[in-house]
Amino acid sequence: MSAEGFARTPEPPYYAVIFTSQRSGADPEGYAEAAEAMVALAAQQPGHLGVESVRGADGVGITVSYWRSENDILAWKHHVEHAAIRARGRRDWYTRYITRVAKVERAYDWLLKSP
């Protein structure tokens, strides 16, 4: 993720994985450590283009990771460490999540010009 919270994605087409989740509230330190490790590990995977992630005070979070291709997404899905952390997420950290895989077709970036 870029410092400002925006992923530096190329011109479409590319793929997005939209992960919406509700935290259980349990094990905040274990969760934070694993989340940070997964972001770092994802960034090393082939075809990873960036990530944007926000969690609100109510425990609902949206993380969108961007990928070059569906094959890159599948490889990350089946990555051994990622699969192990997912199992821990279902056991300890989440009460619900939805994962949606989508093909980005158009993108518009608007930035305030300094006066």
Added chain:
Amino acid sequence: MSAEGFARTPEPPYYAVIFTSQRSGADPEGYAEAAEAMVALAAQQPGHLGVESVRGADGVGITVSYWRSENDILAWKHHVEHAAIRARGRRDWYTRYITRVAKVERAYDWLLKSP
């Protein structure tokens, strides 16, 4: 948006508009009022399937709205009230945003079973 923060989307395919934004911090009351009005107005549009929205303490937010078709997205983009609010958003509320339009191809919903 459902009470729990998850959109009740149908089986794919459908479309997602991923809106990632950085709030300026200015005019919090005007922003909150307009954001609520836009969510309500969007929900009345043809083809609107739901919305998920989170903003973090640092002012970065991700809102994902789900739509039946690209035409429904374009109609909402050109809606008069929506266009007017977008202009106000660029003037007052945001320092940057990225809008990405994507076709959702697969979705997985996981829910913790009560013991």
